[in-house]
Amino acid sequence: MATANPGKSLKKIFKSKAEKEAAEANALLKEGLKAMQLSDTGDTTYKSPTDTYIMDVGDERHTVTPMSLKEIKIQALVKVLLDWVNDVVSVRRIIVRDIVDDFFDGQVLSEFIEILFEIEQPFQSTIAQSVISQRSKLTWSLDEVHKRLNLNPKECPWSVEEIHKKNPLVIIHLLVALARFFNIPQTLPTNVSVQVSVIKMSPDGTFEYSTTREEITGGDTSAVSYGPTKDVFDQLFNERNDRIDVVRKSLTFFVNKKLNIMNIEITNVETEFQSGIYLIYLMCILEGYFIPFGLYHETPLNFDQKLENMYFAFKLIEEAGISLKRTKADEVVHGDVKSVMRVLYSIFTKYGKSST
Amino acid sequence: MSSSRPDDIFAAIKVDDDSYVLEWLSRPGTLDLNQGDGHGFTPLIWGSYYGRVNMVDKFLSKGAIPDVPNMGGDTALHQAASCNHYEIVLRLLNNGANVNATNEHGNTPLHYACFWNHIRVCQLLVKQGALVMKANKFGDSPLSRARGELAVGLQQFAKDCGQDLSTIPYNAKMEQRTKADMQMKDKNMEVELSSIAKSLKLGSTPSGETWKASWSGHTVITKKLKILEVNKDKFRYFLQEAGRLRVFGHQHILPVVGIVNDIHNPHILSPFCSRGSLFEVLHPKGHKLSDLVRLNIIKGISRGMQYLHGLDPIIPRLALNSHHVIIDDSFNPMISLGDARFSFQDNQRVYYPHWIAPEVLRLGWDNINHRLADMYSFAIIMWECATAQIPFIDIPHQDPIVIGRTIVIKELRPDLSIVTNLHLGKLIDIAWNFVPAKRPPFDRVSPIIEKLKH
Numbered sequence: 001m002a003t004a005n006p007g008k009s010l011k012k013i014f015k016s017k018a019e020k021e022a023a024e025a026n027a028l029l030k031e032g033l034k035a036m037q038l039s040d041t042g043d044t045t046y047k048s049p050t051d052t053y054i055m056d057v058g059d060e061r062h063t064v065t066p067m068s069l070k071e072i073k074i075q076a077l078v079k080v081l082l083d084w085v086n087d088v089v090s091v092r093r094i095i096v097r098d099i100v101d102d103f104f105d106g107q108v109l110s111e112f113i114e115i116l117f118e119i120e121q122p123f124q125s126t127i128a129q130s131v132i133s134q135r136s137k138l139t140w141s142l143d144e145v146h147k148r149l150n151l152n153p154k155e156c157p158w159s160v161e162e163i164h165k166k167n168p169l170v171i172i173h174l175l176v177a178l179a180r181f182f183n184i185p186q187t188l189p190t191n192v193s194v195q196v197s198v199i200k201m202s203p204d205g206t207f208e209y210s211t212t213r214e215e216i217t218g219g220d221t222s223a224v225s226y227g228p229t230k231d232v233f234d235q236l237f238n239e240r241n242d243r244i245d246v247v248r249k250s251l252t253f254f255v256n257k258k259l260n261i262m263n264i265e266i267t268n269v270e271t272e273f274q275s276g277i278y279l280i281y282l283m284c285i286l287e288g289y290f291i292p293f294g295l296y297h298e299t300p301l302n303f304d305q306k307l308e309n310m311y312f313a314f315k316l317i318e319e320a321g322i323s324l325k326r327t328k329a330d331e332v333v334h335g336d337v338k339s340v341m342r343v344l345y346s347i348f349t350k351y352g353k354s355s356t
Numbered sequence: 357m358s359s360s361r362p363d364d365i366f367a368a369i370k371v372d373d374d375s376y377v378l379e380w381l382s383r384p385g386t387l388d389l390n391q392g393d394g395h396g397f398t399p400l401i402w403g404s405y406y407g408r409v410n411m412v413d414k415f416l417s418k419g420a421i422p423d424v425p426n427m428g429g430d431t432a433l434h435q436a437a438s439c440n441h442y443e444i445v446l447r448l449l450n451n452g453a454n455v456n457a458t459n460e461h462g463n464t465p466l467h468y469a470c471f472w473n474h475i476r477v478c479q480l481l482v483k484q485g486a487l488v489m490k491a492n493k494f495g496d497s498p499l500s501r502a503r504g505e506l507a508v509g510l511q512q513f514a515k516d517c518g519q520d521l522s523t524i525p526y527n528a529k530m531e532q533r534t535k536a537d538m539q540m541k542d543k544n545m546e547v548e549l550s551s552i553a554k555s556l557k558l559g560s561t562p563s564g565e566t567w568k569a570s571w572s573g574h575t576v577i578t579k580k581l582k583i584l585e586v587n588k589d590k591f592r593y594f595l596q597e598a599g600r601l602r603v604f605g606h607q608h609i610l611p612v613v614g615i616v617n618d619i620h621n622p623h624i625l626s627p628f629c630s631r632g633s634l635f636e637v638l639h640p641k642g643h644k645l646s647d648l649v650r651l652n653i654i655k656g657i658s659r660g661m662q663y664l665h666g667l668d669p670i671i672p673r674l675a676l677n678s679h680h681v682i683i684d685d686s687f688n689p690m691i692s693l694g695d696a697r698f699s700f701q702d703n704q705r706v707y708y709p710h711w712i713a714p715e716v717l718r719l720g721w722d723n724i725n726h727r728l729a730d731m732y733s734f735a736i737i738m739w740e741c742a743t744a745q746i747p748f749i750d751i752p753h754q755d756p757i758v759i760g761r762t763i764v765i766k767e768l769r770p771d772l773s774i775v776t777n778l779h780l781g782k783l784i785d786i787a788w789n790f791v792p793a794k795r796p797p798f799d800r801v802s803p804i805i806e807k808l809k810h
């Protein structure tokens with residue numbers, strides 16, 4: 001098992017002058033930090049797990065192969081993630097050059113988490129000098145991620161241990177999960193996978209080595225690959241195509257039951273919700289208010305007016321306490337069936353039970 | 357050759373120093389016209405006492421409330437009436453002064469005018485609805501104080517004006533409320549949440565959650581304001597906007613007495629009235645109110661609105677409806693300023709379109725004439741009081757969106773043919789005109805309403 005230093009290979013991504021300057025500033029900062037890390041062992045390169053892990057029979061360890069990280073697809077993914085991370089942390093005048101070297105010690109990661117979730121970390125000193133304080137920063141950061149993304153830590157591919165050991169694969173997994181949760185504007189490359197070595201301890205106490213490909217991003221970028229954030233609609237559209245019609249019918253039934261008092265009958269949910277009007281009406285009925293005509297376009301003439309209606313409808317829906325994080329207004333205006341149904345389903349989950 | 361300058365506004369009124377008063381009124385900063393001297397005499401009361409017509413005009417135009425009493429419960433009208441200042445009496449009444457305001461003895465302005473034999477003032481007061489048989493604490497009515505010619509003439513005049521000549525007993529409860537309001541007026545407007553003891557949840561309205569509570573010895577209603585989206589910029593104006601709602605001393609206006617100025621937990625306090633809203637009183641399951649009481653409610657609201665519309669700028673987003681008018685123990689209506697919406701609250705949603713002017717339903721609250729929109733709302737309330745029916749109850753679905761759309765699209769208004777009082781019916785018809793500019797202002801409607809008989 002060769003020692004991997006994926007950080008170096010990733011650095012090749014940065015070539016521009018501005019980035020060079022930023023990199024220089026960053027290097028200086030790091031120098032200073034390193035000088036203070038007296039208690040650190042100094043050796044922070046990633047080691048093959050057999051060197052450091054105590055393994056039990058049946059245990060499996062996945063390690064990314066160094067060559068795999070040089071693949072174009074994974075580099076593109078890392079670039080997107082890095083751009084996003086830098087967008088986020090720029091408010092604190094921090095520049096992240098390398099997701100592995102800059103994130104492993106919890107320093108920048110905890111600040112990144114702070115900004116993302118608009119929270120404050122409980123630590124008094126901002127600089128984590130000892131391994132212990134680095135790990136507590138990592139623990140705090142991951143706890144927040146699990147809490148806010150509603151994930152079971154045991155099902156997550158990352159851990160404090162692995163991040164601190166500079167395992168690039170788990171850091172990429174973590175960032176992909178966060179990027180999807182926040183529905184970042186950048187598009188994540190689809191179908192990215194890496195070659196990993198699997199080491200398994202067999203019952204007789206010997207190690208078995210094999211290689212396999214581990215998926216990082218799936219086929220659909222709007223689908224989140226971890227835990228409960230993958231909603232019923234991803235499942236429905238990915239696996240249960242046969243049931244879409246059933247769901248469509250029951251949602252149509254639900255909205256018609258409400259809109260009927262205005263003598264409106266929906267027959268085609270995809271096209272009839274495009275203008276945003278019926279969503280506004282639906283919220284008015286469900287929440288019990290009237291909206292003056294002048295605040296939206298009663299008969300929208302073009303795409304822009306439909307989009308304005310949709311933004312307004314989204315505002316009403318979100319102010320009723322319904323999260324629309326995973327849906328984009330323009331997709332509904334475009335008549336994207338999955339988006340329309342997801343919006344209606346979100347509304348249905350709040351009001352449907354009491355009325356049907 | 358000017359003598360020494362007066363020390364304060366009160367002294368300036370006494371020595372008739374017009375220039376001092378003008379300068380004082382134009383002084384920037386925290387000018388409170390309704391603040392009294394050591395004995396609670398406001399500039400308006402002193403001006404009325406000394407007969408300073410010009411000063412009274414200026415005070416009224418700058419927002420002096422006619423009915424703010426001094427410590428003895430005397431209003432400016434009491435002073436003007438006892439001192440025979442006819443012009444001032446006229447101006448106070450035109451600005452919505454309560455003609456039957458009572459002081460600590462239960463005396464009305466008419467008691468004093470009769471006692472001092474000011475014949476013209478007596479006539480004017482009775483013409484404007486002063487009750488000749490309203491007893492004071494000791495059971496004496498104004499008429500019993502009048503002597504000779506005046507006594508005979510006034511009795512006939514009151515009869516001609518449609519007054520019932522049986523004695524109206526003294527109402528102690530009403531006096532207590534005024535007194536409590538005045539005590540709250542002198543307290544600091546910003547209060548701590550911890551000083552309010554909530555006792556009973558009264559309900560949840562679209563603009564917030566209301567509780568019966570006790571605060572510093574008073575029974576109050578406290579409303580936790582609902583904010584959909586925290587807007588720090590707009591919230592800065594909370595104190596300022598609420599300050600304009602502290603209208604004390606008007607018989608038909610329920611003021612905001614205090615606020616909890618906390619962006620995460622904003623509250624407003626108003627005096628508590630056990631009967632609840634006009635809507636609840638008008639549309640109970642059991643018996644209905646008498647025609648007379650309902651007509652008096654219309655008159656009271658009209659007086660309150662006339663005062664509010666005299667303010668410049670007026671209080672925006674009042675959204676006048678029968679849920680926002682509170683009825684006290686003596687069936688006296690009060691416009692609840694605690695139900696006006698603040699700029700930091702959501703102003704797009706309309707929860708009671710029944711009473712909202714069609715132009716607001718079409719365009720929203722911006723860029724419309726709020727005074728004319730209030731007049732429309734008042735017309736619906738007049739219809740509601742006249743018929744004791746809920747407006748638009750016959751629309752099959754009572755959802756606000758259905759009602760709002762029906763009103764606008766069909767230009768629908770309640771059925772006027774069931775209003776039996778023809779004069780009132782005519783007035784309602786003018787007041788709810790779909791063309792806002794065709795609706796009359798309150799200072800033209802009020803005198804007509806005062807003359808209405810059941």
